[in-house]
Amino acid sequence: MRGIPDRADTRNPATHRADTFGPNGKNQPLAKQRATRSVGCDGRAGELSCRSQKLMLQAGLIHPASPGCYHYLPPTVRAMEKLIRVMDEEMQAVGGQKVNMPSLSSAELWHASGRWNKMGTELFRLEDRHGKEYCLGPTHEEAVTELVAAHSNLSYKQLPLRLYQITRKFRDEPKPRFGLLRSREFYMKDMYTFDTSEEAARQTYKLVCDAYCSLFDRLGLPFVKVQAATGNIGGTMSHEFQLPADVGEDRLVLCPDGHFAANVEMLNGERTSCPTCGEKLIQTRGIEVGHTFYLGTKYSSISNAVFCSPENKPQLAEMGCYGLGVTRILAASIEVLSTEDNIRWPSLITPYQLCFIPPKRGSKEEEEGAALLDRLYNDLAEVLPHLAGDSVLDDRTQLTIGKRLKDANKLGYPYVIVAGKRVCEDPSVFEVWNQNAGEVLFLTKEGVIELLSKAQVP
Amino acid sequence: MRGIPDRADTRNPATHRADTFGPNGKNQPLAKQRATRSVGCDGRAGELSCRSQKLMLQAGLIHPASPGCYHYLPPTVRAMEKLIRVMDEEMQAVGGQKVNMPSLSSAELWHASGRWNKMGTELFRLEDRHGKEYCLGPTHEEAVTELVAAHSNLSYKQLPLRLYQITRKFRDEPKPRFGLLRSREFYMKDMYTFDTSEEAARQTYKLVCDAYCSLFDRLGLPFVKVQAATGNIGGTMSHEFQLPADVGEDRLVLCPDGHFAANVEMLNGERTSCPTCGEKLIQTRGIEVGHTFYLGTKYSSISNAVFCSPENKPQLAEMGCYGLGVTRILAASIEVLSTEDNIRWPSLITPYQLCFIPPKRGSKEEEEGAALLDRLYNDLAEVLPHLAGDSVLDDRTQLTIGKRLKDANKLGYPYVIVAGKRVCEDPSVFEVWNQNAGEVLFLTKEGVIELLSKAQVP
Incomplete structure (x- = not known):
């Protein structure tokens, strides 16, 4: 893991100083917070294969542990x-x-x-000390159905039951690749629903799909919902939520007027025109970030997951299951939003909202500039405490402002506040880089606070 | 898992109605929220072996999946x-x-x-599809040291480095027992620290131990910090944080004046008197909830985890590691705080702060009482929104108030608010059970809100 060449210049301000401006530091003067701590990054040139992987390695967001297994470093954990x-x-x-x-x-x-047997080599399998066999769950239809089946006195009044978890999952990918887009350990949100009838289950299905749409809308991610194959999970209806991207591993066809969208996997043979309006279908590639299945009684009939009907008869629950890739959505967001060199995050989930850059060591603004930035931070902490707790101080003052600004761009902080040349004017003027708008503003302390108050930063 | 006898009467209001008064329901009238959903519990009489396990199974907080592996049900996830x-x-x-x-x-x-080899059968081991061997991490000294070693340009200025994670861990226990106190899958908080010198590492050691004391103080848990053996982890100094309890698997000796405290494991031979003051030592048993190790360079020397000294020389980092059992602290809290029949939680981590009990169906207070409770909830949500989002409505109105109150006691809600006989008086009077104080108050709506505002509920 060591001795890899292209690593030296990829120090990462966010991880260096994650604790510097933390939620616990808001009442302390900056001068007391100048710790420099680092978990940097490691770019294994030979394995870089897509934008998000390259950017995440370079920025010190992830670090490879073994094939398809990554350490998530502090900014990634925050996101x-x-x-x-x-x-x-x-x-x-x-x-x-x-x-x-x-x-x-x-x-x-x-x-x-x-x-x-069906899952083949994708299941990680192991035996415990007594020789009993287990797998590491890549998905939990069996487990959750057994859990619900164990509650044999379940009444129809208690349904729908909608259980979800957000946990680490395991899949022994033949070729783990693209960083967090296809790894062997990953985090997934999986929901399992139990309804009294097919009709109720279809309502649940629609409700959860709508929640997925709302989630991607809130993240500001361009997505398409496409008809999908049911694969190993089974069931009779399935949709995928896809982010269109060249690096995506799924091939999609879309009606330009929105009448039809499907993963080509689920089509019988080639289809070139929309079955509804006849328009020529657009072909694109996508990254699958969510998947929904209407399962019917496939699993409930195996585990005998029943509820007591109004007529007091045991009846099989109608199920659905719904996955969202947590780590995959992180990487996919970076993949589709970033430029070649600079990470851009959905603003709801950026690791930090603000980066503060004090003057270079030895510059004539050094002391006064640092003190003024300190005061700005404290005032901000009073008015917008949440935002202050979501800030980083890049105190690598041995580096020029330009170099640090470049790093801040790489990391994708939505706002970078620089104590530059004009900080010693009266009143002092800060440079504020609004990365998403691509503009630089020159603002007084009050101006900065007003901007950030209005920005409706989440 | 099915067909187990003593399960029928253990329905759990918290899980039934976790979504009823959720953070998203605060503006909806109660009448529209009367969904009844359930994940109940499963008490396998043969396996019950300590108070927390018995109470957690009965209350529907956990459900057994396989030996030493539990499903954590909604209230447990909240806690x-x-x-x-x-x-x-x-x-x-x-x-x-x-x-x-x-x-x-x-x-x-x-x-x-x-x-x-040293860890023997406690490690879960497996091979991937290429025959490469792995274990499921029970602890991460090797992994984190390798991670830090990979950052070969680490400067002394960047230390101390204090990295922690809160993740699921695995240990193939020979005899998993006592529910979440000794399970094969569990959540642990593990911190690993890297310092420039032994002195600095000892300061870090003290700092983290103090943080552990602060944590247990905030939870209101009676704990002792004892000298401990270093076991498989190694190092030269170690302490355990123990909750004294009969069911504890560790034997401790304590000086009554606080001069000395140790796990007997770490003593050479029997010791009956305090090495400092000579007082006779008290013997007790404890549940280990935290463990700290000063590691020195044991792991950094293996992975060559070095930093660059002020003299520009590579120097081995001095390490410490620090564990806290997350799921174990949950169970141990219940073990030491609860009565035989009723769970009591540290108030900081109780799954819900409030339980609302509307009148019984068919009672003369039914409609008016439910509406008044509804109004109380809405007013509360306005003044104390955080608390309102931490509430449960026990709408099993087919049951008497007494039965539901008994269940609420079992679950250990700090406050239970009942629309009882006096709810139709003018002004209406609610029964408020303050479980931790063991008192019942009869209060108007304003009185309830005042009580809860003053209660400084976290």
């Missing part, structure tokens, strides 16, 4: 936690209850569903 | 997320940066440290 919060909101808005199921999943469960 | 928030605060207050390392840990790393 992931923000994304999880948005997912929690959306899932709870549709009645989702959060659970957490074990990773170790007993072979018996998978034999019963027939997937122990 | 766990609250506990994680407190841990994040404490770790970030001592400069901790949050990372997330893979579960799959390559055998090579463990061979290099000698622990591939």
Whole structure:
């Protein structure tokens, strides 16, 4: 892992100083917070294969551990936690209850569903000290159905039941690649729903699909919802949520008027025109970031997951399952929003909202500029405490402002506040880089605070 | 998993109605929220072995999946997320940066440290599709040291580095038992620190130990910090944080005047009197909830984790590692705080702060009482929105108030608000059960809101 060439100049301000302007530091003067800590990055040139992987390695967001397994470094963990919060909101808005199921999943469960053999080499398999077989769950239809089946006194009044978890999943990919886009360990949000009838289950299906649309809308990600094949999971209806991107591994066909959209996998043979309006279909590639399945009773019939009907009869629950790739959405967002050199995040999930850059060491603004930036930060912390806790100080003052600004651009902070040449004017003027708007503003302290108050930063 | 006898009467209001009064429901009238959803519980009489396990199964907080592996049901996930928030605060207050390392840990790393053999059957081991060997990380000294070693341009200015994660860990326990106290999958907070000198590392050690004390103080848990053996992890100094409890698996000796405290494991032979004051030592048992190790260069020398000294020479980092059992603290809290029948939580991490109990169906207070409780909830949501989002409505109105109150006691909501006989008085009077104080108050709507405003509920 060591001795790799192209690493030296990729130090990462966010990770260096993640603790510098933390939520706990807001009452401390900047001068006392000048710790420099680092988990940098590692770019293995031979393996770089897409924009998000390259940018995430360069920026020190991830670090390879073994093929398809990555350490998530501090900014990634922050972004992931923000994304999880948005997912929690959306899932709870549709009645989702959060659970957490074990990773170790007993072979018996998978034999019963027939997937122990069907899943082949994609399942990581292991034995415990007593020789009992397990797999590491890549998905949890069997486990959750067994859990619900164990509640044998479930009444129709208690349905719909919508259980979800956001946990680490495992898949022994034949060729892990593209960083977090196709890794062997990844985080997934998976929801499993149980309804009293096909009609109710189809309503649930629509509700969850709408929540997915809302999630991607809130993230500002261009997505398409396409008809999809049901594959190993099974069921009779399935959709994928795809982010169009050249690096995407799925081939999609889309009606230009929005009447039809499908993954070509699910089509019988080639289709070139829209089945509704006859328009010529557009071909594109996509990154699958969500997948929904209407399962019917496929799993409930195996585990006998029943509820008590109004007529007091046991009846099989109608199921659906719904996945969202957590780490994949992070990487896919970077893939589709970033420029070649600079990461851009959905603003809801950017690791930090602000980066502060004090003057260079030895410059004539050094002391006064640092103090003024300090004061700006403190005032900001009073008015917008949440934002202050979402800030980084790039105190690598041995580097020029230009070099640090370039790094800040790479990391994709939405706002970069620089104590530059004009900081010693009266009143002092800060340079504010609004990265998403691509503009630089010269603002007084009050101006900065006003801008950020209005910016409706999440 | 099905067909187990003593399960029928253990329905759990918290999970039934977790979504009823959710953060998203605060503006909706109660009448529209009467969904009843359930993940109940499963008490396998033969396996019950300690209070927390029995209570958690009965209350529907956990459900067994396979030996030593549990599903965490909605209230447990809520409590766990609250506990994680407190841990994040404490770790970030001592400069901790949050990372997330893979579960799959390559055998090579463990061979290099000698622990591939030393850990024996406690390691879950597996091979990937290419026959490459891995274990499922029970702890991450090797992985994190390799991560830091890969940053070969680390300067002394960037230390101390304090990295932590809160993730699922795996240990193939010979006899998993006591529910979440000794399971095969569990959540752990593990921090790894890197310092420039032994002195600096000892300062870090003290700082993190103090953070642990602060955490247990904030949770209101009676704990002792004892000298401990270093075991498989190694190093030269170690302490455990123990909650005294009969069910604890560790034997401790304590000086009654606080001069000495140790796990008997680490003593050479029997010790009956305090080495400092000579007082007779008290013997007790404890549940280990935290463990700290001063590691020195044991791991950094294996991975060559070096930093660049002020003299520009590579120098081995001095390390420490620090664990807190997340799921174990949850269960241990319940173990030491609860009565035989009723769960009591540290108030910082109780799954819900409030439970609302409307009148019984068919009672003369039914309609008016439900409406008044509804109004109380809405007013509360306006004044104390955070608290309103931390509430449950027990709308199983087919049950008497007494039965539901008993269930609420079992679950351990700090406050239970009942629309009882006096709700139709003018002004209406609610029964408020303050579980921790063990008192019942009869209060008007304004009185309830005043009580809860003053209660400084977290």
